[in-house]
Structures are given as structure tokens and as C-alpha cells.
Amino acid sequence: MSAPTTKMNALQAVNAAIAEAMAADPKVILLGEDVADPEGGGVVGTTRGLSTRFGDDRVKSTPISEQAIIGAAIGAALGGYRPIAEIMLMNFTTIAMDMIVNHAAKLRFMSGGQSQVPITIHMLTGAGASTAGQHADHLEAWFAHTAGLKVVAPSCPADYKGLMLSCIADPDPCIFIESMRTLFVPEDVPDDQGPIELGRANIIQEGNDVTIVAYSGMVITAREAVKKLAEEGISAELIDLRTVAPWDRDCVLASVRKTGRAVLVHEAVRSFGVGAEIAATIHEALFGLLKGPVRRLGAPYSPVPFSKPLENAFLVQPDAVVAAVLSVMG
Amino acid sequence: MHQERGANRAMPDAATQLDIYRRMIRIERNDDATIRTIKQGRLQMPYYSARGQEVIPSAVSVNLNPDDTICTIYRGIHDMVAKGVPLRPLWAEIAGRVTGTCKGKGGPMHITHPESGVMVTTGIVGSSMPIANGLAWAAKLDGSRRVTVAYFGDGASNIGAFHESLNLASLWKLPVIFVCQNNRYAEHSRFDKCTAVDRVAKRAGSYDMPGETVDGNDPFEMYAAAREAIERARDGGGPTLIEAITFRFLGHVFGDDDKYMDKAEKAAAMARDPIPAFRARLLESGVATEQGLADMHKDITAEVEDAMQFALGSEFPSVDELRRDVFATEIAL
Ligand SMILES: Cc1ncc(C[n+]2csc(CCOP(=O)(O)OP(=O)(O)O)c2C)c(N)n1
Ligand SMILES: [Mg+2]
Numbered sequence A: 001m002s003a004p005t006t007k008m009n010a011l012q013a014v015n016a017a018i019a020e021a022m023a024a025d026p027k028v029i030l031l032g033e034d035v036a037d038p039e040g041g042g043v044v045g046t047t048r049g050l051s052t053r054f055g056d057d058r059v060k061s062t063p064i065s066e067q068a069i070i071g072a073a074i075g076a077a078l079g080g081y082r083p084i085a086e087i088m089l090m091n092f093t094t095i096a097m098d099m100i101v102n103h104a105a106k107l108r109f110m111s112g113g114q115s116q117v118p119i120t121i122h123m124l125t126g127a128g129a130s131t132a133g134q135h136a137d138h139l140e141a142w143f144a145h146t147a148g149l150k151v152v153a154p155s156c157p158a159d160y161k162g163l164m165l166s167c168i169a170d171p172d173p174c175i176f177i178e179s180m181r182t183l184f185v186p187e188d189v190p191d192d193q194g195p196i197e198l199g200r201a202n203i204i205q206e207g208n209d210v211t212i213v214a215y216s217g218m219v220i221t222a223r224e225a226v227k228k229l230a231e232e233g234i235s236a237e238l239i240d241l242r243t244v245a246p247w248d249r250d251c252v253l254a255s256v257r258k259t260g261r262a263v264l265v266h267e268a269v270r271s272f273g274v275g276a277e278i279a280a281t282i283h284e285a286l287f288g289l290l291k292g293p294v295r296r297l298g299a300p301y302s303p304v305p306f307s308k309p310l311e312n313a314f315l316v317q318p319d320a321v322v323a324a325v326l327s328v329m330g
Numbered sequence B: 001m002h003q004e005r006g007a008n009r010a011m012p013d014a015a016t017q018l019d020i021y022r023r024m025i026r027i028e029r030n031d032d033a034t035i036r037t038i039k040q041g042r043l044q045m046p047y048y049s050a051r052g053q054e055v056i057p058s059a060v061s062v063n064l065n066p067d068d069t070i071c072t073i074y075r076g077i078h079d080m081v082a083k084g085v086p087l088r089p090l091w092a093e094i095a096g097r098v099t100g101t102c103k104g105k106g107g108p109m110h111i112t113h114p115e116s117g118v119m120v121t122t123g124i125v126g127s128s129m130p131i132a133n134g135l136a137w138a139a140k141l142d143g144s145r146r147v148t149v150a151y152f153g154d155g156a157s158n159i160g161a162f163h164e165s166l167n168l169a170s171l172w173k174l175p176v177i178f179v180c181q182n183n184r185y186a187e188h189s190r191f192d193k194c195t196a197v198d199r200v201a202k203r204a205g206s207y208d209m210p211g212e213t214v215d216g217n218d219p220f221e222m223y224a225a226a227r228e229a230i231e232r233a234r235d236g237g238g239p240t241l242i243e244a245i246t247f248r249f250l251g252h253v254f255g256d257d258d259k260y261m262d263k264a265e266k267a268a269a270m271a272r273d274p275i276p277a278f279r280a281r282l283l284e285s286g287v288a289t290e291q292g293l294a295d296m297h298k299d300i301t302a303e304v305e306d307a308m309q310f311a312l313g314s315e316f317p318s319v320d321e322l323r324r325d326v327f328a329t330e331i332a333l
Helices: A010-024 A050-054 A066-078 A090-104 A140-144 A157-169 A218-231 A249-259 A274-289 A308-314 A318-329 B014-039 B055-061 B077-083 B087-094 B128-142 B160-171 B200-207 B219-234 B263-270 B274-284 B290-312
Strands: A005-008 A028-032 A059-061 A082-089 A120-125 A150-152 A174-179 A187-190 A202-205 A210-214 A236-240 A243-245 A262-269 A295-299 B069-073 B118-122 B148-153 B176-182 B211-215 B240-245
Touching (some): A010 A028, A010 A157, A010 A174, A028 A066, A050 A059, A066 A082, A066 B118, A066 B160, A082 A090, A082 A157, A090 A120, A090 A174, A090 B118, A090 B128, A120 A157, A140 A150, A140 A174, A140 A243, A140 A274, A150 A157, A157 A187, A202 A218, A210 A249, A210 A318, A218 A236, A236 A249, A249 A262, A249 A274, A262 A274, B014 B055, B014 B077, B014 B087, B014 B274, B055 B077, B055 B148, B055 B176, B069 B077, B087 B290, B118 B128, B128 B148, B128 B160, B160 B176, B176 B200, B176 B219, B200 B240, B219 B240
Parallel strands (some): A028 A059, A210 A236, A210 A262, B069 B148, B148 B176, B176 B240, B211 B240
Antiparallel strands (some): A005 A187, A150 A243, A202 A236
């Protein structure tokens, strides 16, 4: 007998997590552009129903003022609340970078531990929807590079719910990334899905020949690659990182220690990306045990393009993951 | 909604006048000792003196309660002292000592002391305002009568965060008071060379909130404007923009030369030193006596000296502090 589940997509899972947190804790509040019901409950409906259920004081639509949104979230957090701020798309965080990077991330440290900023900033992003260079960037490496921010990037509805619950409860600022490609696929989510610890990866499939590490939308790509590899008799272990910062070193290193090979996949531009950090860590920790060079896959050094063939070439495809694995199988 | 100054405005009573003056002297004595200690090579820090701006936070703070909050800027030690941050941990912080308000991890531009309501001190021009809104929002959600003051400079009124913040504060009727300390310069740029309006307070009109320009060196005017704005905010009447005209006597940062300033303008501003002016007024009206003020001066000088000695005699933080307070729990990334 398996536990009761409900089919829902990632947006519904995020909505369920926020609703649960708001019902449990009156200090959880929500703000962002169009988040309240009269404005549609979010640009893709993530927060639909929440203002009706919890009231206009706790769920507030804002002007298009990203600095004011994050600033208000920070200030309310300093005043004892747990704000969830919605930034419509990840690229629009650039407008609020001062508030996120200079303030939210650093106030705890710079105050000697007196201030805490338990805010969750959630946002959509991802290429593939023909939105081009200003609406689709994966900027997680920027945030992960700033001491004081946690960066979370789930890939499936149950994780969206569990990780959102953890972000809201976390005492530190969390960047919560919603990948366009993962949003609309319904999956079974346990009715009692609770918080999932931040910084814990998930081994989606065990394997012995190679470790593939992915997160966010690229988990879908990597899953397809793993299937194709199995057809060729290659047993790949697939790790969904789930949290980019802090990332689960222990899980990744244990896996690569076993397989001796690693292929890292992300949607963001490859140069200076999260993959580089993981690759360097693997080399430092396991150099003598590796059976081949660690490979990184990511977007070419280019803004997200519009034209369909370009956009397809921009995104890592399953065949590229397969090819990378084959190249290190020797 | 440019406010006209009415005849029957709030007046500080004798005790309040003395309270304002005492805060001003604490700021001035503190500034004097800071500069002396820097010159002696015993403090290493960028110092943005607010000498000349003492009236503003002093006349504001006598209207604030301990649980009211402020957000201020790198030129903000006067704001903190006026709000009541104790001098020992304040000094220890500017000296980078572990006994400082922030264990030496913030320094003079980033002092935080929630116990006295100093929630954020920012080194980023304009960034006190968006966060002040959030504190005011929290006060409103709590159903409390707390208010938040956001201090900032004239230059900060040209940054986007100012405009986003005023709009949101007015829209949400937040209990926040925006206090622009217009000292006529932003680094080396004169106010009129970078600001399209001749009065920052006019900008309140765009956001449908009361706005007023006051002589920030006049304790009576400053008190009345602050009191009205603070009471309005407490009563649910929403935000106010106060532009307090003043002057910074010691330039942008310690060691600054004044080549960029008009000599006559500077001389005229320096002649309007708010401290001797208020002192003369207190004596003339009989609110204070020479002896009383001399005693006050002496006590405060001793308090500052004690704070300085305490700071310089304190330990530096251990390097372990680099890993602490990045997150609530230490995480090796
Ligand atoms: C966003 C930002 N831009 C530039 C600076 C560098 N800077 C520090 S103080 C200052 C002048 C600000 O002037 P004003 O707002 O009038 O305040 P004041 O220093 O006169 O008190 C500048 C440009 C900064 N700290 N932050
Ligand atoms: Mg100025």
C-alpha cells in the first residue's frame, strides 16, 4: 500500500506549499507583481487563490518595482515576518540585485548575526518558450557565488513542494528557481509531502558506469539521456542536485567515487557555471580515482536566442549528454 | 501637496529642547573624538562625518520610541547616536573589535543595533528606503503604532530606489518617514547640478504624500516637521517626505579637500553652525544655564572618552568569524 497521492504540476505544488505555510504561520506573507487574485494570482497562476483565502494584507500585489519588492521583503523579515517575494522572471532580479546581493545576502554577517532575513524569492525562467535573451536566463551561478544566499532549483512537483516548504521555513534568504520546462507536467505528489532538506541531492536512478549530475529543467534532458544510454548497455547514475547552494558534495563525491566518471549538465551558459565548481571539486577530491576527465555541458557562450533552430542549439539536448558520456567511457 | 508652514506648529517644551541639545552634543563630541583618534592613527576607517547635521536626527529622535526603527546610511553615526545606540559598542564597531555592535564585521558604514532600533545602515546610496518600507509594513501588519524613519542624502533622491519606495509607501499607506538630509553635495557634485528640481520635497507630490522643506539646522522647525510626520504615520495617515536643508562641514569623507566647493558658499554655511546657534538660544530663553551646559559638555566628553578607551582596549574578532553568520548555521561551501 503506497501513501495517498494527488496528481499536480509544479505550479500547483508551489501553491500548495505556500498555502500550507501560510495556514501554519501567520508570519508568512507574500508580495509581488500580480500575485493577488484580482490580478490573476500570478502571471502563470502560481499564487492563485491565496489572497482570497488569506486576505489582502498578507498577499499583496505590488507595482512593477523590483527594488521596492525585495526591499519590503527584507524589511518585513527584519520586523519578524517570513516574506515570500515573487519576481516574475529571473532576469528581472537584475533590477533588484542591490537588495538581494548587498542586503538580503549580507545583513546577517554584517550585523554580526543580529539580523536575519528569512525571505524566499521565487521566479520563473528557462529557454525553450521563444522568449529570447531577456526573459529566459539561468542566473543561479551569480547567486551561488554570493556568500549568504541559498539557491534552490527543483525539477519535479514533489520536490517543488518540499523544497518550497523548506525555503519558507529557512532562516536565510533563498532563491527559488522555477524552470519553465518543469512547470506543467503533472505527477503524483504524496499528500503528506513535507519539507525536503536544503542541500540534499536526490539520486533519481542508481548506476555504476558514470555519474550524471543535473538540476532544474536539465533533469528532464538527463533522464532521456539515461534511457538511451541504458539501451547501449551503459549504467548511468542520475543525480538531481535540487539545491545549487549549498550543493550536496557528499552525494556527488560518493557517486563519482563509485563510477569514476562524471558528466555535469545545466541549462545556464557553460563558462563560469555551476558545473565548473562541481568539476573542480571532483578533481580536487578524487583526482587519482577518475577514469576520465569530468565533462561539463551547458549553453554556448551566447545570450538566449529567439529563432527556433538557434534556441534548440542553445539548449543541451539528450544526444549531447549521451555523446559526452560515451566520450568518457573510453 | 507642498505643505505650507502653519503658525501653530508643535513646539518642543524646555525639557525636549534640552534633550535635543544633549543629543547634538553627544554627536558632536563623538565626531570630534573620532577625528582625533583617526589623526592619531589609532582608528583605520573611512569616515563620513556629519558635523553640521546634528539637529536633524536629534529633533527627529526625541519624537521616537525605543521600538521605533530607523534605516540609515554610511553618513549615519549622528543618526545612530541620536536614536540611542550606546557609545561603547558603537566605538568598538568602528574600531573593528569583537565587542562592537556587529562584532567588527560591519564597521562604521554598516552599524546595526536592533535593541535601539537601528535596523540597517547601508553603504549603498538610496538603499535605506526600500528596507524601511518593509519594517513599516511589518509594524502595520502587527497592528502596532511603530514607525520607521529612512534617512538618506540629497544625492539619493536621484536613484530609482527612492522613487520606487515613495510610490509603494504612499500606495500602501506605510508608517514611514523619509528624511532627506540635503547637505547640498553628493560626493563632489553640487545638488543643483544633478537634480532636476530645486527642492527634493517637491517630489512628494508625484507620490501624493505630504512633503516639506525645512531648515535642518533649526531645531524648532525640524522638531515640528518631524513630530507632525511621525504622528501622522502612527495614526495611519501614511508616509511623509521631509527635506532638511543642512551642510556637511568636513566634506564627503575624512581627508576630503574642498576644491569642488564655492568658497563663499562654504563660508556662509559654516557660519550657520547649528550648535552655537542653539546653545545661544537655550541660554537666552533661560532653558539652560552656562553651568548646566558646561556640566553636560563635560559629562558627554567623558562618556565618549570612556567609549574610545573601551574600544581600543578590546580584542579583534577571531578569524573564525569569517565562517560565522554567513548563514544561521555554519555551512562549509
Ligand atoms: C549606488 C551607489 N552609487 C555610488 C556610491 C558612491 N557614493 C557614496 S556616497 C555618494 C554621495 C551620496 O550623496 P548624498 O546622497 O547626497 O549623501 P551624503 O553623502 O551627502 O550624505 C556616492 C556617489 C554608492 N555608495 N552607492
Ligand atoms: Mg548630500
